[in-house]
Amino acid sequence: xxxxxxxxxxxxxxxxxxxxxxxxxxxxxxxxxxxxxxxxxxxxxxxxxxxxxxxxxxxxxxxxxxxxxxxxxxxxxxxxxxxxxxxxxxxxxxxxxxxxxxxxxxxxxxxxxxxxxxxxxxxxxxxxxxxxxxxxxxxxxxxxxxxxxxxxxxxxxxxxxxxxxxxxxxxxxxxxxxxxxxxxxxxxxxxxxxxxxxxxxxxxxxxxxxxxxxxxxxxxxxxxxxxxxxxxxxxxxxxxxxxxxxxxxxxxxxxxxxxxxxxxxxx
Numbered sequence: 001x002x003x004x005x006x007x008x009x010x011x012x013x014x015x016x017x018x019x020x021x022x023x024x025x026x027x028x029x030x031x032x033x034x035x036x037x038x039x040x041x042x043x044x045x046x047x048x049x050x051x052x053x054x055x056x057x058x059x060x061x062x063x064x065x066x067x068x069x070x071x072x073x074x075x076x077x078x079x080x081x082x083x084x085x086x087x088x089x090x091x092x093x094x095x096x097x098x099x100x101x102x103x104x105x106x107x108x109x110x111x112x113x114x115x116x117x118x119x120x121x122x123x124x125x126x127x128x129x130x131x132x133x134x135x136x137x138x139x140x141x142x143x144x145x146x147x148x149x150x151x152x153x154x155x156x157x158x159x160x161x162x163x164x165x166x167x168x169x170x171x172x173x174x175x176x177x178x179x180x181x182x183x184x185x186x187x188x189x190x191x192x193x194x195x196x197x198x199x200x201x202x203x204x205x206x207x208x209x210x211x212x213x214x215x216x217x218x219x220x221x222x223x224x225x226x227x228x229x230x231x232x233x234x235x236x237x238x239x240x241x242x243x244x245x246x247x248x249x250x251x252x253x254x255x256x257x258x259x260x261x262x263x264x265x266x267x
Contacts, residue, residue, distance in 0.1 A: 056082025
């Protein structure tokens with residue numbers, strides 16, 4: 001870590017994950033998008049910023065509910081994927097990270113972050129967003145939590161294989177350190193201290209190949225992170241997963257959540 005509670009910034013860490021991320025990450029359910037949008041009364045002429053947008057999953061989902069949606073990511077390949085996925089959905093693409101936020105970018109009614117907040121200097125990011133989020137607006141952190149022993153088992157298998165072969169430290173290594181604070185703790189000490197969590201539980205069936213794709217969508221399991229041991233990594237992971245479920249069909253029961261954080265005076 002560069003300082004307590006901050007993961008070192010690597011702007012192109014996800015470069016080789018792009019095709020896997022877009023294809024194999026769990027989608028955010030439409031009902032969750034509706035709940036978050038309703039919570040902040042999102043509608044034109046409001047603007048949305050999807051910070052660390054990746055291939056644009058959240059940006060595309062919220063765009064029809066806003067006058068303008070800005071999709072921002074430091075990886076140009078991710079922005080290209082977002083542009084392709086958006087098709088007729090209008091997005092404003094901006095190459096940059098949380099370190100590039102400036103007051104003149106606002107105002108925004110909603111700033112979304114899908115599994116990206118942990119990569120940022122979180123207190124500094126929230127201070128910057130306090131200058132960008134309009135009165136009555138909010139920051140929303142999206143995440144997923146695996147439910148049940150079957151899903152946790154295959155997720156553990158993926159992590160164990162990544163830990164064996166990856167040349168890049170997993171973000172779990174940082175988040176397990178004693179000085180790491182939960183997102184809620186960071187928010188509670190920020191201007192956005194009033195929090196409400198919305199959750200939707202989804203069930204999907206995944207194939208073995210889809211789970212291998214999911215592993216490659218993780219920055220520490222990407223082709224770049226594994227390097228010249230990609231074939232070994234894939235074989236090891238396939239063996240682990242087949243041992244767990246010889247049928248080749250895996251269940252993903254997960255709670256997809258949106259943590260909406262507002263200013264206390266707006267509640």
